[in-house]
Amino acid sequence: MTPPVEAWKALAAQLRADSIRSTTAAGSGHPTSSMSAADILAVLLSKYLHYDFDAPESLLNDRLIFSKGHAAPLLYAVYKAAGAITDAEMLTLRKFGSRIQGHPTPILPWVDVATGSLGQGLPTGIGMAWAGKYLDKVPFKVWVLLGDSEMAEGSVYEALELGGHYGLNNVIAIIDMNRLGQRGPTMLEWHSEVYAERARAFGWHAIEIDGQDVEAVDAAFAEAVESDKPVVIVAKTKKGAGVSFLADHDNWHGKALSPADAEKALAELGNPACDIIAKPHPPRPGKVAETGAPGKFVPPTYELGTKVATREAYGDALKELGAVRPEVVVLDGEVSNSTYSDKFKKVFPERFFESYIAEQQLVSAAVGVQALGKVPFASTFAAFFSRAYDQIRMAAISQADIRLVGSHAGVSIGEDGASQMALEDLAMIRAVHGSTVLYPSCATTTIHLTAQMVTRKGVVYMRTTREKTPVLYGPDESFPIGGSKVLRSSDSDVACLIAAGITLHESLKAADVLAAEGINVRIIDLYSVKPIDAATVRKAAEECGGNLIVVEDHWPEGGLGDAVLEVFGGAGTVHPNVTRLAVQNMPTCGKPEELLEEAGINAAHIAAAVRAL
Numbered sequence: 001m002t003p004p005v006e007a008w009k010a011l012a013a014q015l016r017a018d019s020i021r022s023t024t025a026a027g028s029g030h031p032t033s034s035m036s037a038a039d040i041l042a043v044l045l046s047k048y049l050h051y052d053f054d055a056p057e058s059l060l061n062d063r064l065i066f067s068k069g070h071a072a073p074l075l076y077a078v079y080k081a082a083g084a085i086t087d088a089e090m091l092t093l094r095k096f097g098s099r100i101q102g103h104p105t106p107i108l109p110w111v112d113v114a115t116g117s118l119g120q121g122l123p124t125g126i127g128m129a130w131a132g133k134y135l136d137k138v139p140f141k142v143w144v145l146l147g148d149s150e151m152a153e154g155s156v157y158e159a160l161e162l163g164g165h166y167g168l169n170n171v172i173a174i175i176d177m178n179r180l181g182q183r184g185p186t187m188l189e190w191h192s193e194v195y196a197e198r199a200r201a202f203g204w205h206a207i208e209i210d211g212q213d214v215e216a217v218d219a220a221f222a223e224a225v226e227s228d229k230p231v232v233i234v235a236k237t238k239k240g241a242g243v244s245f246l247a248d249h250d251n252w253h254g255k256a257l258s259p260a261d262a263e264k265a266l267a268e269l270g271n272p273a274c275d276i277i278a279k280p281h282p283p284r285p286g287k288v289a290e291t292g293a294p295g296k297f298v299p300p301t302y303e304l305g306t307k308v309a310t311r312e313a314y315g316d317a318l319k320e321l322g323a324v325r326p327e328v329v330v331l332d333g334e335v336s337n338s339t340y341s342d343k344f345k346k347v348f349p350e351r352f353f354e355s356y357i358a359e360q361q362l363v364s365a366a367v368g369v370q371a372l373g374k375v376p377f378a379s380t381f382a383a384f385f386s387r388a389y390d391q392i393r394m395a396a397i398s399q400a401d402i403r404l405v406g407s408h409a410g411v412s413i414g415e416d417g418a419s420q421m422a423l424e425d426l427a428m429i430r431a432v433h434g435s436t437v438l439y440p441s442c443a444t445t446t447i448h449l450t451a452q453m454v455t456r457k458g459v460v461y462m463r464t465t466r467e468k469t470p471v472l473y474g475p476d477e478s479f480p481i482g483g484s485k486v487l488r489s490s491d492s493d494v495a496c497l498i499a500a501g502i503t504l505h506e507s508l509k510a511a512d513v514l515a516a517e518g519i520n521v522r523i524i525d526l527y528s529v530k531p532i533d534a535a536t537v538r539k540a541a542e543e544c545g546g547n548l549i550v551v552e553d554h555w556p557e558g559g560l561g562d563a564v565l566e567v568f569g570g571a572g573t574v575h576p577n578v579t580r581l582a583v584q585n586m587p588t589c590g591k592p593e594e595l596l597e598e599a600g601i602n603a604a605h606i607a608a609a610v611r612a613l
Helices: 003-026 031-035 038-048 069-081 121-136 154-165 192-201 214-225 259-268 310-324 342-347 359-370 382-397 425-430 443-453 502-516 534-543 560-567 592-599 603-612
Strands: 063-066 142-147 171-177 205-210 231-236 307-309 328-332 352-354 375-381 402-407 436-438 459-463 468-470 485-488 493-499 520-525 528-530 547-551 577-581
Touching (some): 003 031, 003 038, 063 069, 063 121, 069 142, 121 154, 121 359, 154 192, 154 359, 171 192, 171 214, 192 205, 192 231, 214 231, 310 402, 328 342, 359 375, 359 402, 382 425, 425 560, 436 443, 443 459, 468 502, 485 502, 493 502, 493 534, 493 560, 502 520, 502 547, 520 534, 534 547, 577 603
Parallel strands (some): 142 171, 493 520, 493 547, 547 577
16 A cells, blocks of 8 residues: 555554544443544545645635534544644533534634534535635635435535535535434435435536445545536545544434443544644645725715605615625625615626525525625525525624615515514514624614624624615714614603614604604614613603503514513513514405504504503
8 A cells, every 4th residue: 555545544543543532431422423524524634624724714715614523533633633732622522611522623723613413514504615716716625524314414415516506616514424323324324326316416417435434535525626517426434533443333323422331432443542643735826816805884865754664775775885885795696686786786796696585595604704804794585584594593603794685575465464574573583692683773773784784793684674664863863883873862751662673753753743743752763673772761761651552564483572671681671561562463465554454553553552541
């Protein structure tokens, strides 16, 4: 055998041994799922990966994504072999306070995105590959290790179709086909030809190999890096490979070996010293285009009282941001002429990613491009973000900065009916760790909030409205995130109406009716739902007789009402009288005004709620 083959085999044995050592020390984890791909990673690290572990922020680095995040022990063994972490740190796997967590997260600087919820690594890699090929135009490769169990996930096939559509020949997906899932055989077991034909159907080049044969792995990688298509390598492996009592034996998934079993396994592996250092190649030569300093954003303006949909104002803001912020990219789910992100697309088509009707891919691509320093805005109908909720949840774990904009929210969209009406989106995103939730009622507000989203950290969501609504504010107004606007106020307010979006305008109508009857109410435009302007809400409760009426085009659970109630959740807090008007029954079709009436959230119902006090 040639020396490289011997070296690869020795490194593979070390990677297996370290996967066993770390999981045994932890008393939990996935050693066998790690062992199956050890030969693949040994060749990749030694010969094909181009990465500077001392400069993980470099956009010239290859990207390595463990979509099968439960094989994290193998990833950490690779980091140790590359000299990035010490043996001692590797052995802190799953310990409280350790960076070496049960599944990879960006707490480690070499991890771009968190994985562990299966089916998300390849879609995220598609976003990275798209940015690398079409935006930065740099020669890196995106290497994605998938498990065969996760090939049942629909999100993987969304990634395959988009990878083929965009001709992303800089992405190489490796299916670790080890046949066994958590509770037994996978759907296709070792039928590599089925995986290969599926990949080819989506326009990918597919290669079938024995994943335990390092020479076959080497040949496949050599072919893959020269391909003019995205590549899927289907590697037949054995779970627990290298140890006779583990290899292709069921009922070992997610189980650490006992110290005695670990000793036997390490002996079968030749008791490797585990001291091999295999530095990857440096990044390929290339130059990342400099974007320059941001220009000054000049917000579009609208005449007071004119009717403009907030979704259209979002498109106006994007177009202006695109001119002064070259790092801004826009992604949409084939509804850009309804979300109005097509206004950006028409001017900056090279920075627009069409995900088609693939919302999981839409959010994953946003996570991928932000990992490369871009500022993504992803938009679709608000209802359809629910399909990608797991991707949104994982974005928070990835410490990703993404901007999501959902249009066509609530019953006010009218005739399309309940399937198109987002009535849970505020609750959904409020529940995401570190998220920001915005709900503008006016075109001017939308412009200013969209501009602030550029620099906002975490998952930022803005809800826009289908219907055209009157412009409430002039161009000199400011709308800080975490603030609100008091639109009506007097010393004799008997209640405070708190609303956002379409129900704010209904509240203003109700206030006019009540004022004619001699009843004064305060009105708060709660455009920032999370963080909420707690001080203004508390002040309103104190000054308006303790009466708050929250009106929302949303289910009662988790939306504006719950956000307001949380302001008064502390011990010793004086609780106001809170009346909540929200959508209670499953809506049907109808005109917006009919549906607002039926839901009990129009001006007449709001006025009646005030009178009832």
